[in-house]
Amino acid sequence: MIIVIITDGVENASQEYSANMVKKMIGQKQEYGWQFLFMGANMDAVTEAEKIGIRPNHAVKYKNDAKGVRLNYQVTNQVMSCMRRDFCRDEELEVRIPEFLKKIRRYEKESD
Numbered sequence: 001m002i003i004v005i006i007t008d009g010v011e012n013a014s015q016e017y018s019a020n021m022v023k024k025m026i027g028q029k030q031e032y033g034w035q036f037l038f039m040g041a042n043m044d045a046v047t048e049a050e051k052i053g054i055r056p057n058h059a060v061k062y063k064n065d066a067k068g069v070r071l072n073y074q075v076t077n078q079v080m081s082c083m084r085r086d087f088c089r090d091e092e093l094e095v096r097i098p099e100f101l102k103k104i105r106r107y108e109k110e111s112d
Helices: 019-031 045-051 066-084 090-110
Strands: 002-007 034-040 059-061
Touching: 002 066, 019 034, 034 045, 034 066, 034 090, 045 059, 059 090, 066 090
Parallel strands: 002 034, 034 059
Antiparallel strands: none
C-alpha cells in the first residue's frame, strides 16, 4: 500500500485530527509495510513530513508549476511500478524512493 500526500502548503486547519494523531496512525500503518510519500510546495516538506511521521527520505519540496506537478505524478508512477514488481519489496523501496525523488529535488533547485 502506498499513500501519497501532495500539498501546496496551504493549511487546511483540520479540526478532527492533530499532527500527533496523524503521526500515530501513519506509524501503525508503516509497521504493516505501508509506504508514505510527502510532496509539498511552498514549505520545508521534510520538516512537515517528519511532524506526521513520514521518513525524511520520503519527502520532497516541489516547484508548484506545471512541470513540478507533472514530475510528482511521474515519480509516483515510478514508485507504484516498482511496488508492483516482485523484486521491489520494502528493502528495495527504501533505496529506490529517495532515488526517484531526486528528479523533483533537482528541478525545484534549478528553477529557483
